[in-house]
Amino acid sequence: MAKVIDSKIxxxxxxxKWKEYKAHQRLVNPKNKLKLDIIVVGTGLAGASAAAxxxxxxxxxxxxxxxxSPRRAHSIAAQGGINAAKCYQxxxxxxxxxxxxTVKGGDYRAREANVYRLAEVSxxxxxxxxxxxVPFAREYGGMLANRSFGGAQVSRTFYAxxxxxxxxxxxxxxxxxAQVQAKKVKLYTRYEMEDVVIVDGRAxxxxxxxxxxxxxxxxxxxxxxxxTGGYGNTxxxxxxxxxxxxxxxxxxxxxxxxxANPSYVQIHPTCIPVHGDKQSKLxxxxxxxxxxxxxxxxxxxxxxxxxxxxxxxxxEIPEEDRDYYLERRYPAFGNLVPRDVASRAAKERCDxxxxxxxxxxxxxxxxxESINRLGLDVIMQRYGNLFEMxxxxxxxxxxxxxxxxxxxxxxxxxxxxxxxxxxxxxxxVDYELQTSIPGLFAIGECNFSDHGANRLGASALMQxxxxxxxxxxxxxxxxxxxxxxxxxxxxxxxxxxxAEKAVDKxxxxxxxIKGKRxxxxxxxxxxxxxxxxxxxARTAEGLKTGxxxxxxxxxxxxxxxxxxxxxxxxxxxxxxxxxxxxxFTMGQLVAFDALSRNESCGGHFREExxxxxxxxxxxxxxxxxVGCWEYQGKGNxxxxxxxxxxYEAIKVQTRNYxx
Ligand SMILES: Cc1cc2nc3c(=O)[nH]c(=O)nc-3n(C[C@H](O)[C@H](O)[C@H](O)COP(=O)(O)OP(=O)(O)OC[C@H]3O[C@@H](n4cnc5c(N)ncnc54)[C@H](O)[C@@H]3O)c2cc1C
Numbered sequence: 001m002a003k004v005i006d007s008k009i010x011x012x013x014x015x016x017k018w019k020e021y022k023a024h025q026r027l028v029n030p031k032n033k034l035k036l037d038i039i040v041v042g043t044g045l046a047g048a049s050a051a052a053x054x055x056x057x058x059x060x061x062x063x064x065x066x067x068x069s070p071r072r073a074h075s076i077a078a079q080g081g082i083n084a085a086k087c088y089q090x091x092x093x094x095x096x097x098x099x100x101x102t103v104k105g106g107d108y109r110a111r112e113a114n115v116y117r118l119a120e121v122s123x124x125x126x127x128x129x130x131x132x133x134v135p136f137a138r139e140y141g142g143m144l145a146n147r148s149f150g151g152a153q154v155s156r157t158f159y160a161x162x163x164x165x166x167x168x169x170x171x172x173x174x175x176x177x178a179q180v181q182a183k184k185v186k187l188y189t190r191y192e193m194e195d196v197v198i199v200d201g202r203a204x205x206x207x208x209x210x211x212x213x214x215x216x217x218x219x220x221x222x223x224x225x226x227x228t229g230g231y232g233n234t235x236x237x238x239x240x241x242x243x244x245x246x247x248x249x250x251x252x253x254x255x256x257x258x259x260a261n262p263s264y265v266q267i268h269p270t271c272i273p274v275h276g277d278k279q280s281k282l283x284x285x286x287x288x289x290x291x292x293x294x295x296x297x298x299x300x301x302x303x304x305x306x307x308x309x310x311x312x313x314x315x316e317i318p319e320e321d322r323d324y325y326l327e328r329r330y331p332a333f334g335n336l337v338p339r340d341v342a343s344r345a346a347k348e349r350c351d352x353x354x355x356x357x358x359x360x361x362x363x364x365x366x367x368x369e370s371i372n373r374l375g376l377d378v379i380m381q382r383y384g385n386l387f388e389m390x391x392x393x394x395x396x397x398x399x400x401x402x403x404x405x406x407x408x409x410x411x412x413x414x415x416x417x418x419x420x421x422x423x424x425x426x427x428x429v430d431y432e433l434q435t436s437i438p439g440l441f442a443i444g445e446c447n448f449s450d451h452g453a454n455r456l457g458a459s460a461l462m463q464x465x466x467x468x469x470x471x472x473x474x475x476x477x478x479x480x481x482x483x484x485x486x487x488x489x490x491x492x493x494x495x496x497x498x499a500e501k502a503v504d505k506x507x508x509x510x511x512x513i514k515g516k517r518x519x520x521x522x523x524x525x526x527x528x529x530x531x532x533x534x535x536x537a538r539t540a541e542g543l544k545t546g547x548x549x550x551x552x553x554x555x556x557x558x559x560x561x562x563x564x565x566x567x568x569x570x571x572x573x574x575x576x577x578x579x580x581x582x583x584f585t586m587g588q589l590v591a592f593d594a595l596s597r598n599e600s601c602g603g604h605f606r607e608e609x610x611x612x613x614x615x616x617x618x619x620x621x622x623x624x625x626v627g628c629w630e631y632q633g634k635g636n637x638x639x640x641x642x643x644x645x646x647y648e649a650i651k652v653q654t655r656n657y658x659x
Pocket of ligand 1: 065075227443444446
């Protein structure tokens with residue numbers, strides 16, 4: 001190994017590491033907190049919770065986001081819930097079990113110690129949010145309710161109907177607002193970070209664009225935290241909000257921060273299928289629906305053909321002719337297998353011709369059994385807004401009776417298909433959530449820390465809030481403890497000058513290409529390449545083709561892009577062009593990583609490496625590491641650095657959801 005990475009994981013048995021860490025970490029002298037400024041970029045669940053906590057602890061926080069309000073961060077879209085090991089159901093859950101499920105769910109590619117810490121603080125998150133007034137669903141007796149998510153045999157997901165992200169974000173936002181009011185947090189909305197400024201090897205500030213005036217502004221601080229979300233929109237069509245981008249993360253990567261496991265991209269099994277080429281967004285139907293919905297395709301190919309031609313409807317197919325393929329293949333977990341497993345199984349059925357809509361790329365998610373068992377009222381209480389959202393988009397209400405066969409009522413099923421949803425890869429961070437640039441931290445979806453090769457449902461909100469409320473506010477102090485003696489640097493330094501000039505030059509370059517193609521048309525083409533060659537099923541051959549196509553398309557971007565308007569004032573097209581420039585870097589990084597990993601694990605599926613039953617085949621002997629990439633300049637292959645994984649509490653084995 002060319003380089004050894006210090007992940008700062010304390011020695012000792014896994015459950016003790018975090019306690020050990022806390023016992024020995026350095027804290028900032030309370031008097032000095034007032035002298036320390038921290039920039040937090042992002043106001044999603046990770047950013048808002050971190051900014052609020054750091055402000056409350058006494059630091060001066062500068063908090064930025066691209067939306068007009070923190071409440072509009074992409075986190076608001078989260079539907080299904082948030083995990084915690086409270087064991088309110090008395091079903092045998094525990095911190096250890098959540099830890100185990102998460103490591104197993106990540107296909108044994110996550111850092112053990114980080115995941116343990118995550119499981120341990122999961123319970124505090126629920127208490128914190130309840131204290132903030134988050135209206136989690138409750139049982140009749142007043143106890144917080146739980147439901148199940150994939151990859152778990154216990155019920156540990158706390159939820160607020162299908163709007164959990166929104167409610168959690170409102171909670172974090174109220175804490176943030178209190179700190180804004182107390183003047184501990186200065187909030188900058190409609191500001192986009194364009195670059196990180198490095199002074200003497202440490203992150204000392206950022207260059208941000210005021211998205212309304214178009215002006216570039218400089219911010220200096222003692223540390224910078226990025227909480228800017230994932231890179232799912234590299235694929236153009238995804239369940240992510242349209243504004244999600246990876247510009248801040250990619251710019252940190254260009255400046256020397258390592259990027260870890262980029263090929264680990266999550267494809268969610270239950271999204272509304274693509275229905276044309278004019279679409280710019282895909283809609284998620286929460287995984288929580290798999291608690292009560294059953295996934296199926298017809299057993300007979302002639303039924304599938306009839307469904308595709310529109311001469312038959314799903315509800316006309318009797319029970320005995322339905323293939324509940326997840327229940328058949330994975331009896332122990334059934335419809336609640338992890339997302340990567342469920343997505344591949346749907347693709348396998350559709351590839352074999354059993355798809356149920358006109359494109360052949362859809363399977364059914366059917367609530368007939370649960371509505372017959374529990375009644376429509378109960379199902380609506382659990383998923384009402386999701387049913388309504390589905391109806392608004394497709395004009396089909398999944399609670400409508402459509403047929404009766406042998407006295408059994410059949411309701412109109414949803415149609416779903418896998419889509420890009422979440423990115424497990426991200427900026428590499430050590431145990432303290434510090435990147436490979438001292439003073440630069442990354443939290444939430446934009447880091448790689450806890451999910452390995454596949455994220456279990458309801459674990460992203462858990463990780464984002466764990467990072468923001470309970471981990472970063474402590475670990476960052478270890479870095480800041482001796483920084484109080486170093487005053488904040490002036491924004492007149494040449495490093496700020498150079499960074500600002502470079503950003504300005506890039507804006508001019510993009511505006512002056514004056515070609516013929518819109519940002520969206522090129523982005524859409526990039527998305528097709530990503531989905532086709534770097535998507536659900538990858539091969540070495542396909543990845544090389546994908547890389548070549550991306551390279552050619554990037555040239556087209558550099559020579560034939562058209563961005564209207566000027567850099568003064570609001571220019572949404574210019575902002576999108578910057579994002580697309582960075583999606584190109586990201587797309588190639590995903591492909592390089594996927595090409596280097598000659599195995600299948602979690603969301604990274606290489607067709608050459610699968611079992612006879614079509615399951616992912618890992619190669620622990622050669623790939624039991626975090627793949628960290630160092631930028632080597634535009635168009636050049638980045639350098640791979642490996643962080644070996646070490647497991648001491650959990651036995652690394654083949655994932656099994658069958659029994
Ligand atoms: C439809 C959907 C449903 C989901 N449901 C669930 C669920 O039920 N449970 C679960 O656990 N997870 C769920 N997830 C995943 C989860 O919502 C996200 O992983 C999580 O919210 C990410 O939070 P974050 O704070 O890291 O980033 P985000 O919420 O994406 O926030 C990013 C922030 O960074 C800011 N930003 C970005 N770039 C810049 C820049 N250059 N300069 C300044 N600011 C910038 C944005 O303005 C925003 O404030 C879901 C995801 C989707 C898409």
